[in-house]
Amino acid sequence: MSAAGGSNWAGSVVELRLGAPGHGGFCVARHEGRVVFVRHGLPGELVRARVTEDRGKSFCRAEAIEIVEASPDRVPATCPVSGPGGAGCCDFAFATPPAQRALKAAVVAEQLRRLARWETKVEVEPIPLADGAFGSVSGGWRTRIRLAVDAAGRAGVHRYRSTEAIADLRCPQPVPGAMDGIAERTWTPGAELVVAVDGDGLRHIVELAPSSQRDRRGGDRRSTAARRSAAHAARPERVVSGSGRTVQYVDGRRWEVSATGFWQPHAGAAQRYSDVVAEWAAAGPGASAWDLYSGAGVFAARLAGQVGAGGAVQGVESARSAVADGAAALRDLPWVDLTAQRVERWLAGRIGSAAPQVVVLDPPRAGAGKEVVTALTACAPARIVHVGCDPASFARDIGCYHESGYRVTRLRAFDAFPATHHVECLALLEPLGS
Known part of the structure; x- marks a missing residue:
């Protein structure tokens, strides 16, 4: 199995001592001079792992199929769908919730150290639900779910790093009632289902027509980026249950948004992030504020309450449907202006204009990037509140801010996706010397 010999390790079983967690829901190990990314294990554990992918590079991927020496943080897995050979839904379903958060904190800290060259301590906090309980994989926290439909018309979830659907809906992430009756129905082969439980407790199910770009044999030979682009491209929709328009509430304000549009999937996330943004923004009466990648204007609403009728809030979002939903929800706040435009293009026309007091931005998973930062x-805003849902892109953006003369003065991270490797980070940035 020597890498120098050029052999392929795929299918081989090796014994490994696991090291630190890596970004993506795995732990890092080494074997015969190569790095092995191992899922389903915890730092310090001795495991027997089967190599699942080896493309001949300096690393390969594996899954722990037997735990020889277990970590004290290991518990019986709460998700029956995500084990070896299964779905990619619950990366850390076999770890205690505090251990899950510690793993995520270590990953965020490492990304900031490596990509932003910033050493800092990170704590990942749980997010409370409306009743005061904390979202957990055992209690159900996810209000928006996207399901695949296989060739037999059965709804399921994708196998890890595959387009194949597993017709098993037992993952405990969804809130109670979200999955009721779905497994018993036959759906359009190759379609996708969007399931959303809104703020009034109503369930909406929308079937998205099969992508026209899939090949006729059911395979998908495009790159990951192309598949993601196709998955989010406009497709015919069929509302199966509910109205397809979800009602959501944040800080006492009501939104009505498409079930297939963006909304935070964790039941308590939108309110939690809004509260942090409001605290850090601290915009004064009459001030100017910007909300970039504004979506339906959740943060713009909080900023509007701070600046008042004598101030101005400008929101920018490329999705026209989200802008329309936001304009309807904020129609009683005429000092809020939501614009449907790409952020980088909008910013290009603002250089040299009066500096806003505060800017909030919540870019997509790829981050804002150097051009936008x-x-x-x-x-020259006095304060910037940056929200990031991917540790690597978040860290790259923080590095760009540092290069541009801003420093992080507050940092918080939230366990918005319990039992998974995903984490949400928020940073308050201010000019050096302020």
């Missing part, structure tokens, strides 16, 4: 900091 450079243009934004050139506008």
